[in-house]
Amino acid sequence: MSTIVIIGGGWAGCAAALAAQRGNAKHVILLERTDLLLGCGLAGGIMRNNGRHTAAEELRLLGAGDLIKAADKAATHAGFDFPGHSHATLYSTSKMEPAVRAQLGKRGIDMRFLSRVVDVQASDGCVKAVQLADNTWLEGDVFIECTGSAGPMGNCVRFGNGCAMCMLRCPSFGPRVSITARLGIKECMGMRQDGAVGSLSGSCEIRKDSLAPFLRRALRNDGVSVTPLPEQLVHRSMLSKKSCRQYALPDFADNIVLLDTGGHAKMMTPYFPIDQLRKVPGFENALYSHGSSMANSVRFLSRAPRNDFMKVSGAKNLFCAGEKSGFFVGHTEAMATGTLAGHNAAALADGGEQMRFPKELACGDIIAAESEGLERENGLKQRYTFSGGIYFERMQKRGLYVMDTAELRSRIRRLGLTGFFAATPKNAAA
């Protein structure tokens, strides 16, 4: 029985674990540095906005929709609009992690928490084993790196305004270590529109009970509240620092946009000085639950070189997914890359055929678009998401933004991929 080791339990790692399990019987080990799954997804929540709806439906029809379904089930609000975004769903960050953990547990994934990988052993580009922080070595046949690209603290100090004590909790659980970098494979760092390195996470969390009743009511009823900022508090420069290009719209600088993600209200700005925030009507007593007046995590600092099969270039049995695999923003994007990496890792272990998502699907096109974009001028400054920015434009131009599930279903049937990831490779071939 072959062993597939997934490093990193964020959305990409979870999707990879589920996809890697298909095919012949395997031991799928998911190593997570902290005590919780989902990583940045613990502070997330926005699904199905704009093109993400198409991608979510594609994943579902491809037979890799377990996590999409779980997120739909944990939704606090569905099918609502907020500035620049239509038909969004928000999952409750309080309910999501236990649900995903239960699902992975039920599927027999060997989840190992507090298991930070610190080093790797390889020969001839073939990864043999990874070393954990307690100095033990874990051997495997195929490895998938989903360690993300945010932090650790040293980077948040250098390229941001210091540690914001975000959901990644590096001071407690230790820094992320890039497997690809430890193999001596050159990674690249993203840039901001303003030329600085990396980009800041685009949102922080406010305690809902510290907001005025009218804001709480708006959040409860509509899922969103938009409060105009007084002119002197508008900081347009903030937009160029954001990692989430889809939210780098003037509306998000001129207003305070809050989204209801369950326990917290998600404030769509990297950080905001609290004394200024409290001058805004409704925010007189506002308190941060995650994030602060002055800092947020810095991301997109280590993109591994890869091909469209999600295999890391320069290594024979190492795949990558999520932010590690490209300048992708968002949970849906992580699930798409994770699913593909997991499937191909399983295929490599079984000696089966690896696949790439066809470009006729948004999930395939975004992976291709990201690799193409990287080689272009300013490639390091671009971010890719189904929900906005340059990729959503491309999606619309190419007719990939489809809201009609029936049309998607027939498209995927024509490609012969209906339920592809749900079936074993043998069945799919038949």
Added chain:
Amino acid sequence: MYSESNHRMTPDESASLTPSGKNVRTARERVPRLKCIDAGSDYCPCHLAEAGECIVCSVIRGDAECSCDWTGTCILAQNRWLLGHGFRRESRRVEILSREDVGQGTEILHIRTPPKQASQLTRPGSFVFVRGRPEGCYDTPLAVVKAFPGRREIVLAYTRLGPKTKTLAACKNEIWLRGPYWNGILGHQLVESVHGERVILILSGMAQVCGPNIARTLLRNGNKVSIIYGTKGYPFVAPYLQEVPAAYFINLARPSGWREIRSLLQQLRPYCVFSGGNDEQHALLKKNMTDLALEPRIATSKTHKMCCGEGICGACITVADGVQIRTCKTRLAPGEWQSNEGTRP
């Protein structure tokens, strides 16, 4: 708005960021990940960090990549916060409360220190630098036998051997003292993070001074501790180890010595052993434990030379695998980075 980070890449850094998957280096000189004894302490960032030579933080050393393995407050961040106003260990004149000759040229000193310093010196492997004359070149590292924060007192021991210790013997009622330092043993992990196990301490020669602090920590963590004194004469630390009930006196210089140790190891089957003594003793112990099918978890006393204790003077540097290791700062496990074969697979 608050100040914004405007970090731009230096030409060097940006040159290494070609956004192409083709730019793959297959072999890279592996930078060792070393642990630092002072990381996260009051004294971090230290002189080395100030000089751009932090043994933990790759960014302080000038690398483009942030790739340390330290779980705790970021040293780079601390360096920015504390630049220019961090703590530094400085020599202070301290009073000798009492001195007692215990024979064979060895003397035990009781010294008055501030309570905070005394409490910092209760950790296994604690030592201080002392000298009997104002000139810094007389500094010699002495292990702390025991510290009494409540009595504002620490106990040191030394043997008259060379110019530094002879000067100490000649001084009257005051000496210069600098501390605290903690890297007097190899294998802190095996001493500080072991709970509810059986542990043996083998104490011989001058290295017996490490015993009391180690025994205290082990007992506090619920371990069963047995002590084997391997000296010819009466061990002078015994009065400071009254809390350990089980003690055996074995003369390791006699041929029968190791036979007795072997039977004790067999009888007690310890989880780990602290070996205070010379390298020969550590090697024999390892051999005996392996023979008895005991996992050779051994912490040892340290024999590296130290002069400044800060990794600056270079006296402590050893070279392993072509990598310079500043052993007075680097937290090593026994056997790690000491041979040319290396212990990493």
